[in-house]
Amino acid sequence: xxxxxxxxxxxxxxxxxxxxxxxxxxxxxxxxxxxxxxxxxxxxxxxxxxxxxxxxxxxxxxxxxxxxxxxxxxxxxxxxxxxxxxxxxxxxxxxxxxxxxxxxxxxxxxxxxxxxxxxxxxxxxxxxxxxxxxxxxxxxxxxxxxxxxxxxxxxxxxxxxxxxxxxxxxxxxxxxxxxxxxxxxxxxxxxxxxxxxxxxxxxxxxxxxxxxxxxxxxxxxxxxxxxxxxxxxxxxxxxxxxxxxx
Amino acid sequence: xxxxxxxxxxxxxxxxxxxxxxxxxxxxxxxxxxxxxxxxxxxxxxxxxxxxxxxxxxxxxxxxxxxxxxxxxxxxxxxxxxxxxxxxxxxxxxxxxxxxxxxxxxxxxxxxxxxxxxxxxxxxxxxxxxxxxxxxxxxxxxxxxxxxxxxxxxxxxxxxxxxxxxxxxxxxxxxxxxxxxxxxxxxxxxxxxxxxxxxxxxxxxxxxxxxxxxxxxxxxxxxxxxxxxxxxxxxxxxxxxxxxxxxxxxxxxxxxxxxxxxxxxxxxxxxxxxxxxxxxxxxxxxxxxxxxxxxxxxxxxxxxxxxxxxxxxxxxxxxxxxxxxxxxxxxxxxxxxxxxxxxxxxxxxxxxxxxxxxxxxxxxxxxxxxxxxxxxxxxxxxxxxxxxxxxxxxxxxxxxxxxxxxxxxxxxxxxxxxxxxxxxxxxxxxxxxxxxxxxxxxxxxxxxxxxxxxxxxxxxxxxxxxxxxxxxxxxxxxxxxxxxxxxxxxxxxxxxxxxxxxxxxxxxxxxxxxxxxxxxxxxxxxxxxxxxxxxxxxxxxxxxxxxxxxxxxxxxxxxxxxxxxxx
Numbered sequence: 069x070x071x072x073x074x075x076x077x078x079x080x081x082x083x084x085x086x087x088x089x090x091x092x093x094x095x096x097x098x099x100x101x102x103x104x105x106x107x108x109x110x111x112x113x114x115x116x117x118x119x120x121x122x123x124x125x126x127x128x129x130x131x132x133x134x135x136x137x138x139x140x141x142x143x144x145x146x147x148x149x150x151x152x153x154x155x156x157x158x159x160x161x162x163x164x165x166x167x168x169x170x171x172x173x174x175x176x177x178x179x180x181x182x183x184x185x186x187x188x189x190x191x192x193x194x195x196x197x198x199x200x201x202x203x204x205x206x207x208x209x210x211x212x213x214x215x216x217x218x219x220x221x222x223x224x225x226x227x228x229x230x231x232x233x234x235x236x237x238x239x240x241x242x243x244x245x246x247x248x249x250x251x252x253x254x255x256x257x258x259x260x261x262x263x264x265x266x267x268x269x270x271x272x273x274x275x276x277x278x279x280x281x282x283x284x285x286x287x288x289x290x291x292x293x294x295x296x297x298x299x300x301x302x303x304x305x306x307x308x309x310x311x312x313x314x
Numbered sequence: 315x316x317x318x319x320x321x322x323x324x325x326x327x328x329x330x331x332x333x334x335x336x337x338x339x340x341x342x343x344x345x346x347x348x349x350x351x352x353x354x355x356x357x358x359x360x361x362x363x364x365x366x367x368x369x370x371x372x373x374x375x376x377x378x379x380x381x382x383x384x385x386x387x388x389x390x391x392x393x394x395x396x397x398x399x400x401x402x403x404x405x406x407x408x409x410x411x412x413x414x415x416x417x418x419x420x421x422x423x424x425x426x427x428x429x430x431x432x433x434x435x436x437x438x439x440x441x442x443x444x445x446x447x448x449x450x451x452x453x454x455x456x457x458x459x460x461x462x463x464x465x466x467x468x469x470x471x472x473x474x475x476x477x478x479x480x481x482x483x484x485x486x487x488x489x490x491x492x493x494x495x496x497x498x499x500x501x502x503x504x505x506x507x508x509x510x511x512x513x514x515x516x517x518x519x520x521x522x523x524x525x526x527x528x529x530x531x532x533x534x535x536x537x538x539x540x541x542x543x544x545x546x547x548x549x550x551x552x553x554x555x556x557x558x559x560x561x562x563x564x565x566x567x568x569x570x571x572x573x574x575x576x577x578x579x580x581x582x583x584x585x586x587x588x589x590x591x592x593x594x595x596x597x598x599x600x601x602x603x604x605x606x607x608x609x610x611x612x613x614x615x616x617x618x619x620x621x622x623x624x625x626x627x628x629x630x631x632x633x634x635x636x637x638x639x640x641x642x643x644x645x646x647x648x649x650x651x652x653x654x655x656x657x658x659x660x661x662x663x664x665x666x667x668x669x670x671x672x673x674x675x676x677x678x679x680x681x682x683x684x685x686x687x688x689x690x691x692x693x694x695x696x697x698x699x700x701x702x703x704x705x706x707x708x709x710x711x712x713x714x715x716x717x718x719x720x721x722x723x724x725x726x727x728x729x730x731x732x733x734x735x736x737x738x739x740x741x742x743x744x745x746x747x748x749x750x751x752x753x754x755x756x757x758x759x760x761x762x763x764x765x766x767x768x769x770x771x772x773x774x775x776x777x778x779x780x781x782x783x784x785x786x787x788x789x790x791x792x793x794x795x796x797x798x799x800x801x802x803x804x805x806x807x808x809x810x811x812x813x814x815x816x817x818x819x820x821x822x823x824x825x826x827x828x829x830x831x832x833x834x835x836x837x838x839x840x841x842x843x844x845x846x847x848x849x850x851x852x853x854x855x856x857x858x859x860x861x862x863x864x865x866x867x868x869x870x871x872x873x874x875x876x877x878x879x880x881x
Contacts, residue, residue: 154638154642
């Protein structure tokens with residue numbers, strides 16, 4: 069579903085991402101974790117077609133993002149940490165706009181369901197400026213889910229959501245994966261990652277330093293056996309103060 | 315160093331450094347060279363003696379009074395239609411850090427005034443070079459001082475008007491009573507000018523042609539009661555129009571006095587400043603997001619989305635972008651930005667139609683003048699295209715549409731509404747000509763122009779919008795992005811330079827279309843009206859092809875653009 073091969077992103081002399089390769093299959097949820105500045109957002113932006121990798125390839129549902137971008141993007145939803153919304157479209161107009169772009173014919177049936185699910189019914193005519201941070205995030209999520217993407221890329225999707233919203237989002241991610249979507253979830257909330265993700269990719273300074281299931285990663289680092297994911301993460305990403313006591 | 319001074323200087327320095335660093339990229343470096351040549355050619359290049367002599371008549375008293383009138387009309391716009399947010403808006407960072415800091419309201423206003431001086435000084439310098447073609451013996455430094463006084467006064471006036479309006483809005487009648495002196499002065503100025511114009515309407519109507527009309531207008535404005543209304547503003551304008559050092563020395567002190575009175579008025583205005591500023595800043599931050607720092611003007615608060623335009627769920631996806639941008643246009647329309655072109659069109663239409671006795675001829679002249687003004691300035695007055703949407707580049711780039719289709723839809727979003735309004739005005743003008751007893755143009759020529767005009771208007775608007783969108787796509791780090799229109803006097807110089815460069819680019823683009831058009835006509839050997847229509851239509855078609863080719867190039871540039879370039 070999502071196939072990434074040796075992607076590298078250079079900004080002048082600075083290497084933001086270095087030779088990352090991974091796959092996310094149908095129904096899988098990949099957790100992308102790493103410290104600030106590790107290159108997570110750059111990686112996700114490469115996957116979403118927002119920026120082009122300097123080297124390497126990205127394929128979404130079999131479509132190469134560079135040579136065949138339109139079908140690749142049609143199969144994809146990217147939900148960033150900071151919701152990107154158009155200032156002068158209301159909540160409902162955002163959904164209609166996305167529906168037209170992605171060719172969602174049954175939009176009339178889907179909109180009420182999504183608005184109800186994300187508790188935006190009363191705000192359907194509100195402009196983004198009239199919404200709270202959490203509501204704006206919910207709207208961005210609704211826009212991402214409207215066309216039932218087969219590949220879902222989430223960058224800190226829970227930022228700004230209230231507890232009920234967080235629970236619903238967790239359920240949504242699980243449901244979308246169960247329905248066959250390939251999901252990539254970037255988050256600093258390691259308990260969420262541990263709970264939801266079937267695989268993990270740990271990045272540091274643009275490089276992948278661990279990839280696989282949590283058991284596989286711990287298996288490759290026997291001294292981390294029995295530690296929490298937080299300890300594993302801190303040990304792998306090189307925070308000396310957090311090195312697990314043996 | 316004072317903290318506010320430190321903030322201002324380091325912010326300006328870092329911004330300039332950032333812009334210069336971008337010039338290391340080939341595209342920006344090329345633009346810098348072209349821009350430098352343009353500024354040199356237009357502003358700095360030594361003048362021939364004849365140019366100065368030829369333009370010296372612009373510094374006559376009629377021009378001085380008309381310029382004063384235009385300034386007063388502009389300021390009235392800020393009183394009546396308001397630009398509170400423009401004058402008051404702070405960035406979110408400023409609100410967070412300065413409003414909670416142990417500083418007084420007056421210090422904040424002084425800081426705001428100081429920050430505005432950057433733009434005022436740049437604008438004054440641009441106009442020093444523009445006006446050196448005015449044919450006077452006034453040295454450039456003195457003219458720079460004159461313009462600085464003029465633009466600073468206008469800036470103070472707008473800020474003062476904004477503070478009074480905000481006080482009135484916040485406190486109702488009590489706020490109005492508190493500022494009754496300012497409000498009475500403003501109303502008195504308007505009444506005096508209106509009384510003068512109405513009293514001399516016969517004199518204005520009877521002059522024949524543009525020159526005599528403006529001469530008569532200048533004379534009316536130089537006599538009471540209009541002169542009384544314009545007097546304080548005339549004092550500020552006078553040094554700029556001084557023809558000698560002696561005349562300037564006599565005029566500059568009263569001008570400085572008026573400027574200081576304005577500064578005193580602003581600093582003493584007891585408005586609910588923080589509240590108003592925070593509201594304005596929050597509004598700006600909400601709508602302009604990260605780009606807010608570059609905004610020079612802010613649109614009125616958008617109407618809640620109570621009405622919409624229906625969008626079918628299926629169809630070409632690019633139309634969804636046009637739909638989105640038309641909604642944006644409806645919700646961000648700053649009608650006050652059309653006041654200037656409308657006033658100029660009415661004046662020009664009245665001048666062109668002066669001497670004519672029937673109303674239809676005046677309507678025809680006014681409509682044509684307005685259409686012309688919209689063609690000249692319209693593209694800068696609405697920005698519901700990539701000049702706005704480049705702020706949303708990450709979102710645009712995830713959309714499943716080819717980049718050149720995005721560019722085309724964005725350009726159509728601003729070019730089509732403007733072209734349709736112009737076509738409407740041309741239709742009005744045509745039928746007004748038919749109804750008029752005056753023979754403005756031969757009937758066949760009128761008909762030929764009427765038939766060909768829609769083609770020309772569409773292609774010209776598309777070409778101009780493409781040029782303006784092109785700068786946003788190619789140089790997002792250098793141009794101001796967002797829906798807002800720079801209307802303040804402090805942006806006038808930059809606007810003039812940008813408008814002229816747009817038309818210079820358009821003139822280059824028109825060389826081939828007009829050449830081919832004439833060749834086609836010469837080959838067909840038709841009568842004059844038919845030839846005229848054919849030239850226009852053929853040229854419009856070729857310009858359309860050129861525009862499409864540029865859109866394809868811009869599509870490729872958009873595909874390569876990265877969010878870091880707009881951040």
